[in-house]
Amino acid sequence: MTRLAAQTKHSNHHAAFRKNDSDLDKIMESNIQYRFPNPKATIILAEDDGFLRALLCDLLQSHGYRVVECSGGDAALEMANQVKAEILITDLIMEEGEGISTILKTRRIQKQMKILAVSSNAKYLDYAAASGADCIMNKPIRSDELLANIRRLHCSITPPIRLASA
Secondary structure, eight states, rough: HHEEEHHHHHHHHHHHHHHHHHOOOOOOOHHHHHHHSSSEEEEEEOOOHHHHHHHHHHHHHHTTTTEESSSHHHHHHHHHHHHHSSEEEESSSSSSOHHHHHHHHHHHTTTTTEEEEEEEEHHHHHHHHHHHEEEEESSSSSSSHHHHHHHHHHHHSOOOHHHHHO
């Protein structure tokens, strides 16, 4: 068999897989959309610790979320005015715009945005809840809990997509 014939046979074989894969993808997408509407939510992440911010971004992006990174609350507020985001995750103790004021200002400009506040300080988390955070989490952050909270917040924003009956 010539190299060209082998490549053609190989391409046709992969085309058949791609067709089957695309059918499977459609089924999977429809199931995922029903359970988790619009899995590609946009999240603004305000965290001053660069290492933790990078870890959280990687985690969220690997689960299909779009993430806009900010090193502080001031930058997060700027992004909230520029980007249509559904969720804000904010640390509470940051040098460039602390979290409580970020929550209060976000509530004024983006009332529908869901806010998840994170801190290692329980007293600050109480303040965050009283200031309008929809969810609070203690540091260190467990990835499974973070993802569950984000899904819960996101599903409370968008009603489930109803599939047409066959």
